[in-house]
Amino acid sequence: ExxxxxxxxxxxxxxxxxxxxxxxxHLGHNxxxxxxxxxxxxxxxxxxxxxxxxxxxxxxxxxxxxxxxxSSHLFLHLHTLQPEDSALxxxxxxxxxxxxxxxxxxEGSWLTVV
Amino acid sequence: DQQVKQNSPxxxxxxxxxxxxxxxxxxxxxxxxxxxxxxPAEGPTFLISISSIKDKNEDGRFTVFLNKSxxxxxxxxxxxQPGDSAVYFCAASLNAGNNRKLIWGLGTSLAxxx
Numbered sequence: 001e002x003x004x005x006x007x008x009x010x011x012x013x014x015x016x017x018x019x020x021x022x023x024x025x026h027l028g029h030n031x032x033x034x035x036x037x038x039x040x041x042x043x044x045x046x047x048x049x050x051x052x053x054x055x056x057x058x059x060x061x062x063x064x065x066x067x068x069x070x071s072s073h074l075f076l077h078l079h080t081l082q083p084e085d086s087a088l089x090x091x092x093x094x095x096x097x098x099x100x101x102x103x104x105x106x107e108g109s110w111l112t113v114v
Numbered sequence: 115d116q117q118v119k120q121n122s123p124x125x126x127x128x129x130x131x132x133x134x135x136x137x138x139x140x141x142x143x144x145x146x147x148x149x150x151x152x153x154p155a156e157g158p159t160f161l162i163s164i165s166s167i168k169d170k171n172e173d174g175r176f177t178v179f180l181n182k183s184x185x186x187x188x189x190x191x192x193x194x195q196p197g198d199s200a201v202y203f204c205a206a207s208l209n210a211g212n213n214r215k216l217i218w219g220l221g222t223s224l225a226x227x228x
C-alpha cells in the first residue's frame with residue numbers, strides 16, 4: 001500500500017467508448033502525475049499537476065484529457081482511443097514537483113483498447 | 115534518443131550472491147539519480163537515490179555507485195534474495211526551467227534463484 005490508489009485496475013474499452021481512470025492519494029502531496037508504460041518503452045510522463053494546476057503536458061493527444069479537482073484526486077478521461085493506447089497507466093504523487101522528490105506510484109490501471 | 119540506458123534487459127543471479135545492475139546516461143546536466151523497483155501488477159517503488167556530488171550511497175543491502183566521468187551508475191544488491199526478483203528502473207533528474215525533469219531507463223528484470 002503506497003498511499004496512491006488507482007481505479008479501475010483493469011479496463012477494456014472499445015475505440016468509441018468514453019471512460020475515466022481515477023487516482024487518489026492519501027499522502028498529503030501537492031504534485032500528481034500520469035505516466036504511461038508500454039512494452040519495450042521507458043516510462044513516459046504524460047501530465048503533471050502541482051497544487052491542482054497543470055504544469056506539464058508532454059504532447060499528449062487530446063483523446064487523453066486529465067482533470068485535477070484538488071491535490072488529492074486526479075482523473076484521466078479517455079475518449080476515442082486507439083489500440084496502440086493499450087498500456088499500463090500509472091498515477092503518482094510527490095511532495096514537491098520534480099525529480100529530487102520521491103515519487104510514489106499507484107498500482108496502475110491496465111488499459112486494453114479493442 | 116534515450117538519455118538513460120539500461121543495456122541489460124535481464125539478469126539472473128544466485129541467492130546470496132551479488133547483483134549488479136547498470137545504468138548509463140548521456141546528459142551531463144543530470145544531477146540526481148534514482149533507482150525504483152517494480153513487482154508485477156504493482157507500481158514502481160523508490161529504492162535508493164544518489165546526488166551527483168557523491169559517488170556512493172548505501173542503504174542496507176543496496177548500494178548505488180556513481181561514476182560521473184563515465185556517466186555510469188550501478189546498483190549493487192548484496193546478498194541477493196529471491197524477494198529481490200523484480201524489474202529495476204534507473205531514473206535521472208535535471209533542472210528544466212521551472213521544473214525538474216525525470217528521465218527513465220527501460221528497466222532490468224532481475225531474477226534471484228534460490
